[in-house]
Amino acid sequence: MADLRAVETTEYDKLFAGLNRDEIKxxxxxxxxxxxxxRGALVTFANGKVSAxxxxxxxxPASDVFGILTxxxxxxxxxxxxxxxxxxxxxxxxxxxxxxxxxxDFVKAARNVGIFLR
Numbered sequence: 001m002a003d004l005r006a007v008e009t010t011e012y013d014k015l016f017a018g019l020n021r022d023e024i025k026x027x028x029x030x031x032x033x034x035x036x037x038x039r040g041a042l043v044t045f046a047n048g049k050v051s052a053x054x055x056x057x058x059x060x061p062a063s064d065v066f067g068i069l070t071x072x073x074x075x076x077x078x079x080x081x082x083x084x085x086x087x088x089x090x091x092x093x094x095x096x097x098x099x100x101x102x103x104x105d106f107v108k109a110a111r112n113v114g115i116f117l118r
Contacts, residue, residue, distance in 0.1 A: 015040050015068070017118040018089035025087040025114075027067065031075040041069040041096045042106060043084060050084060053097055053106065065109040068095060087114035 016024070031037060032049040043050040045066035053065070067084030074080065092103050095117060107117045 013039065013094060014091050015094045016089065017091040018116070023088055024085055026070060026083050027086045029067070029082050029084050031069075031073045031080050031082045033075050033077065033079045036074045036076050037069050037072065037082075038096055039069055039071050040094055042103070042110075043067055043069060049079060050082070053101055065106050065113055065115065067113075068115065085115070089116045089118055092117035 029043075029045070029050045030048065031043075032047075032051045035052060037043070037052055042053050043066050044053055044064040046064070050066055050069075067086045068090060070083040070085055073082040075082075092107065095103055097103050097106070103117065110117050
């Protein structure tokens, strides 16, 4: 009789685009308190901390793009350490921006900092 073994599967979130996986670079950051961000969130950098791009108080200037969050980070109660992708090819359909924010507004600014949204 054959041995039965559990088989694990992996699902991909399709955040990465293209074949240049060796070009992806990360950077440690502090996520500003008051946010519960998901992997793939497009973030800006100010005052030493990252925050999700925002449609509140007017549009976030596209020039403020800093990176894409590598993992979920719950900073609801306090500033929390996290990591962002700062270079690489990413699937713009999988990058997370809030309702009312158009990812297309950030394509050029992201490209200028080494993030390619395809």
